[in-house]
C-alpha cells in the first residue's frame with residue numbers, strides 16, 4: 001500500500017533519524033543509501049572527549065546506526081534513485097534494481113565539505129602537511145591523533161564569502177576545530193593555534209569546550225592568506241587583526257576547516273525530483289517549515305537543506321518524519 | 335594470562351569491536367557486555383578475579399554522555415570503593431580499573447586496554463596470578 | 466481533562482510542537498502561564514526575527530496549533546504519576562497526560578550591574594528594545610539621528626539568540642530611526658539561519674562593529690547618555706565614543722517547573738528526552754536555538770513524543786522480589802529515570818520497592834546497588850554475566 005511506504009534517500013544521521021522515526025510511527029520505510037554502509041559522514045568522525053565529553057554529537061551517529069540495524073527499516077545500500085513518478089501518497093520510485101510504491105520521499109543526501117583544493121594559496125595538495133579537517137577526523141577515528149607538535153587550524157575555508165556563492169557561515173567548523181584542537185592538546189600534547197574570523201562558540205553544548213579552548217588553545221583573529229613549504233613544515237602568512245601587521249609563522253601540521261557545501265548530487269537530484277534549490281545551492285525549504293521541499297510529497301532532512309551539525313540534522317530528520325506522517329494520514333483519510 | 339573487560343553496550347562494546355577490527359585490541363582482554371557500566375557491582379568484579387582473571391577493566395561512557403545519565407559515575411564510585419577494599423585486603427588494587435569511552439573513540443580505548451595488559455603482565459611476570 | 470500530550474509553554478517551539486502533534490492526530494493541551502500564546506514572538510516582536518516576519522510566523526503557528534486545547538493563564542503546577550499517566554495541576558485545572566513536552570523557554574532579565582552600570586531610563590535590555598520598537602505609542606522620535614549602542618557577551622556570553630536579536634534590532638533601529646548604530650561584543654555570532662546575510666545587511670547599512678580583544682568595553686554615564694571606551698586591539702589605545710542609548714544583553718534562566726526531572730547535567734545522548742521517560746524537552750530550554758531552530762525542534766519533539774506513546778508497553782526490565790526488599794530506598798535514590806518508588810504489594814501484603822515499567826530503561830544501576838539482592842534485570846540477569854565469565858567472555 002503506497003501510502004504506508006516512505007522512501008528515505010540518504011543514510012546519514014538525518015536520513016537515519018527520519019527513517020527510524022517513521023518506522024516507530026508504523027510506516028514501511030526503505031532507506032536508500034548510495035554508499036556501501038549507512039551512517040553518512042558522521043560515523044567516520046572521532047570522539048573529542050578530553051577528560052570529559054565535549055558534546056560533539058558523534059556518538060549519536062553510532063547510536064542511530066545501531067538502532068537502524070535492529071529496526072524494521074529496509075536498508076538498500078549501494079543504491080541510487082533513478083526516477084520518480086506519481087503524486088503525493090502514490091509515488092513510484094525507481095531505484096537501482098527495483099521499483100517501489102511509496103507515499104512520500106524524504107531527501108537526506110547531506111553535505112560535501114568545501115573543496116580544499118579550491119584555495120591553492122593555502123597549499124592543499126601541494127604541501128603534505130596541509131590537510132583538511134575531514135582527513136584529520138578520519139585519522140583520529142582510526143589511529144588516534146597525529147604526533148605533530150605545532151598545529152594550526154585555518155577557519156572559514158569555503159564559507160562566509162558571497163563571491164564564491166557561499167555567503168553563509170557553515171556553523172559547525174568552529175566547534176569542530178576547537179574540539180579537535182583540544183583533543184590534540186590533551187592526547188598528543190600539541191600546541192594548537194586557531195586562526196579565525198569570528199568564533200562561533202554559542203550554546204550550552206559548547207560550554208565546556210569553550211572554556212577549555214580559551215585556556216588551552218591559542219586563538220588568533222585573522223585568517224592566513226598563503227602557505228609556503230619550509231624545511232620544518234609549513235609557514236603561514238597572516239594578518240594579525242588584533243595585534244596588527246602581517247606575520248609569518250611555522251607549523252608542523254596545518255588543518256583547513258573546510259565549510260559545508262551542498263552534497264555532490266544536489267543539483268542532479270533537484271532536476272530528477274523537480275524540486276528547487278536556493279541561491280547557495282542547498283535544497284530550498286519552505287519558510288518556517290524548512291523540512292518541506294517546493295514539491296508536495298517530497299521532504300528535506302538535515303544538511304542537504306542548510307549547514308547543520310549532527311544534533312540539528314537529527315532534529316530536522318525527525319521534524320521531516322512528523323510532517324510525512326501527518327500528511328500521509330491526511331492523504332489516506334481523504 | 336587472561337584479563338576481562340566489562341563493557342557497556344552503548345559505547346565501550348562498539349569501540350572495542352572497532353579496535354578489534356583495526357587490530358589494536360589486546361588478545362588477552364576478553365569482553366563481557368552489559369547494558370550500562372552501572373550494572374556492574376563489586377561481586378561481578380571479584381567474581382572475575384576469583385575465576386582467574388589477572389585484571390578487570392570496567393568501561394562506561396564518557397562523563398555527560400551516558401545513555402542512562404549517570405550509570406558511568408555510579409560505576410566509577412563502585413570501582414574506587416572496591417580498589418580501596420582490595421588494598422585493605424592486601425590484593426593489588428591496580429588489577430581493577432575503570433575507563434571511560436565513546437563508540438567513536440576506538441584508538442583511545444585500545445590504548446588504555448593495552449596499557450592495562452602491559453602493566454599487569456609486568457607486575458605478574460606475564461603469568462597471571464592466582465587470587 | 467485527559468490528553469495524550471501536555472505541552473508546557475506556548476512560545477514558538479511549544480506551538481510548533483503542539484501543531485505537529487495535532488497533525489499527527491494526538492489529543493493535546495498546551496499550558497501557558499501568560500494570558501496569550503506566542504511567547505517571545507508575541508511579547509517582544511522583532512527579537513527572534515524582523516518584526517513583520519515574526520508576526521506572520523506567529524499567526525501561522527497559532528492557526529496550526531488552534532485545534533489543541535490552549536490553556537492560557539495556566540502555569541504548570543505539580544506533577545505526579547508516570548509515563549502513560551502523568552497527573553498535572555495547572556491553575557484550576559487538573560490534567561492527565563501520556564507524555565509531557567517542556568517548551569517553557571528561558572526568562573530574560575536586564576542586569577545593568579553586569580555592565581558596571583546603574584539602572585537608568587536610557588539603558589534598555591534587548592527585549593525592552595524589541596517591545597519599544599514594536600509599540601506604536603512609544604515615542605522613540607527623540608532617538609532620530611542619535612547614537613544607539615548594543616553591548617553583547619556580558620550578561621549572556623556566547624548566546625546565539627541574543628546576538629541574532631541584536632542584529633535584527635540594530636537593523637530596525639537604523640531603518641526606523643535613522644539612528645547611528647554601534648555593536649560591541651567579543652565574538653560576532655553568524656552561525657544562525659540567514660544570520661550571516663543579516664550581518665552583511667547591517668554592515669551595508671552602516672552599523673559599526675567593535676569586537677573587543679578580551680577586555681570588555683567600559684561605560685560611564687554622562688548628562689544625556691554614556692561615554693564608551695572600547696579596546697579593539699590587544700594592548701592598543703581605546704576607542705572613545707559618546708552614545709545616547711545603551712542596549713544591553715540580558716541574563717537568561719531556564720523556566721523549569723518544580724518537578725523532579727532526574728539528575729540535572731548536560732548530556733549528549735539524551736536529545737529531546739529528559740532523564741525521566743515520558744517527559745521531553747524542546748526549544749530554547751534545550752539548546753541555544755534561533756527561531757528556525759525552535760520551529761524544527763518543536764516538530765522533532767512531537768515526533769519523539771508520538772513514537773514514545775506508541776511504544777509505551779515496552780518490555781519488563783527490572784523486577785523486585787517484594788518479600789526480600791528491605792525498603793532501604795537505595796534504588797529509589799539511584800534510579801536515573803525515577804522508575805522506582807515504594808508501593809504496596811497486595812500479594813505479599815507489604816510495602817516494597819516497585820518498578821514503573823513504563824519508566825524503567827533497564828540500565829541495571831538499581832540491581833547492582835540493592836543491598837538485599839532483591840532486584841533482577843530480566844534483560845541482563847546475574848546468571849548471564851557469570852555464565853559469560855565462566856565461558857571466557859564474549860568475543861563479538
Ligand SMILES: Cc1cc2nc3c(=O)[nH]c(=O)nc-3n(C[C@H](O)[C@H](O)[C@H](O)COP(=O)(O)OP(=O)(O)OC[C@H]3O[C@@H](n4cnc5c(N)ncnc54)[C@H](O)[C@@H]3O)c2cc1C
Pocket residue numbers: 009010011012013014015032033034035038039040041042045056057058079080081108109110111112113133134137172175176258259260263265269301302303304308309310311313
Ligand atoms: C570536517 C567536518 C567535521 C564535522 N564535525 C562535526 C562535529 O564534530 N559535530 C557535528 O555536530 N557536526 C559536524 N560536522 C557536520 C556533520 O558532518 C553533519 O551535521 C552531518 O554529517 C549531517 O548529516 P546528514 O545526514 O545531513 O548528511 P551526511 O552525513 O552527508 O549524509 C548523507 C548521506 O546520504 C548519502 N547520499 C548522498 N547522495 C545520495 C544519493 N543520491 N542517493 C543515495 N544516497 C545518497 C551519502 O552517501 C550519505 O550517507 C562536520 C562536518 C565536516 C565537514
Ligand code: SF4
Pocket residue numbers: 046047048049052053054055056057058059060396399435436438733
Ligand atoms: S558527544 Fe562527542 S565528545 Fe562526547 S562522548 Fe560522544 S563522541 Fe565523545
Ligand code: SF4
Pocket residue numbers: 155156157159160168169170171172173174175197198199200257259656
Ligand atoms: S563556523 Fe566558524 S569557521 Fe565555519 S564558517 Fe562559521 S565562522 Fe567560519
Ligand code: SF4
Pocket residue numbers: 785789790791792793794795796797817818834835836837838839840
Ligand atoms: S535497593 Fe533493594 S532493598 Fe533497597 S528499597 Fe530498593 S529493592 Fe528494596
Ligand code: SF4
Pocket residue numbers: 782783799800801802803804805820824825826827828829830831832842
Ligand atoms: S534498571 Fe535502571 S531504569 Fe530500571 S529501575 Fe533500575 S535503575 Fe531505574
